[in-house]
Amino acid sequence: MTDTNVEAAKRAAGQQAVADHFDPSASYVGIGSGTTIVYVVEAIKERSTNPAIRFVPTGYQSRQVIINAGLTPVSFDALPSGILLDVAFDGADEVDTELNCIKGGGACLFQEKLVAERAKKFVCVADYRKRQDRLLTNWPTIPIEVAPLAQIKVQDALRVLGSTDPRLRTTLLEKSGPLKTDQDFYIIDAKFPTLLTRKDVKDGKGKGDGSDGTWEVNTIAKAIKGLTGVLEVGIFSGLDGDAAQALRAESGEKDAVSGGQVPVAVYFGMQDGSVVVRTKDGEH
Numbered sequence: 314m315t316d317t318n319v320e321a322a323k324r325a326a327g328q329q330a331v332a333d334h335f336d337p338s339a340s341y342v343g344i345g346s347g348t349t350i351v352y353v354v355e356a357i358k359e360r361s362t363n364p365a366i367r368f369v370p371t372g373y374q375s376r377q378v379i380i381n382a383g384l385t386p387v388s389f390d391a392l393p394s395g396i397l398l399d400v401a402f403d404g405a406d407e408v409d410t411e412l413n414c415i416k417g418g419g420a421c422l423f424q425e426k427l428v429a430e431r432a433k434k435f436v437c438v439a440d441y442r443k444r445q446d447r448l449l450t451n452w453p454t455i456p457i458e459v460a461p462l463a464q465i466k467v468q469d470a471l472r473v474l475g476s477t478d479p480r481l482r483t484t485l486l487e488k489s490g491p492l493k494t495d496q497d498f499y500i501i502d503a504k505f506p507t508l509l510t511r512k513d514v515k516d517g518k519g520k521g522d523g524s525d526g527t528w529e530v531n532t533i534a535k536a537i538k539g540l541t542g543v544l545e546v547g548i549f550s551g552l553d554g555d556a557a558q559a560l561r562a563e564s565g566e567k568d569a570v571s572g573g574q575v576p577v578a579v580y581f582g583m584q585d586g587s588v589v590v591r592t593k594d595g596e597h
């Protein structure tokens with residue numbers, strides 16, 4: 314499989330996700346980070362001539378993609394209180410059957426989570442390599458954003474939770490030192506065994522609470538998020554869904570369907586040119 318096929322898969326997924334979920338009369342649209350989101354923006358640009366739409370970026374790269382497409386960015390902290398985004402699109406590093414995602418391969422997980430939770434619906438777009446039954450199947454690590462001062466302390470705590478190799482992410486030119494996020498924090502990439510879904514735990518495949526060496530997605534996300542020094546964890550799961558739903562209820566949104574961090578749909582571009590859509594009801 315060549316890179317050209319992977320890029321074609323990303324483009325096909327982006328086109329279909331935008332056709333299904335982008336409304337040209339939208340007011341606010343979230344734009345995630347990475348290489349796949351570029352095709353989402355390309356598809357939006359093909360459809361929209363509405364200059365009133367404001368696009369909310371999830372970091373520096375995302376903002377550049379919006380500007381380069383001739384669209385108008387608005388910073389997350391400039392959004393009026395109580396306003397929800399009509400939709401947020403983003404990529405993912407891996408997705409399981411319960412639509413939990415690993416994100417942060419591009420170090421933008423904190424702002425990506427803010428934007429996803431603020432949207433009436435969160436839609437993910439990815440290529441076939443990201444389509445798995447469980448997290449940490451093909452993607453090796455959980456990205457975690459930490460305060461520089463707490464880096465070593467958090468790495469020690471991750472080892473206690475069972476991470477075999479929690480590594481500080483460096484820049485591509487390793488000699489330049491640790492990679493800094495848009496918040497000027499560090500990223501630790503923590504290796505863990507493949508994560509169980511809620512269904513796996515119900516089916517008795519493991520306790521999922523770390524006591525037998527297995528972790529369920531939401532449980533490990535909560536454990537890592539609870540470590541002092543951690544700004545955010547690159548697991549997008551049902552964790553904050555209730556809070557997000559409460560925010561939507563408060564704003565009186567009737568069409569709110571997202572579970573917060575968990576996408577309503579994930580579009581996977583496949584090797585044969587087709588697109589598989591995964592939702593909570595299965596795949597089609």
Ligand SMILES: O=C(CO)[C@H](O)[C@H](O)COP(=O)(O)O
Nearest residue numbers: 347348349404417418419421
């Ligand atoms: O979470 C992210 C950045 O932090 C990206 O959305 C994720 O890494 C997917 O990137 P790509 O589309 O390049 O595969």
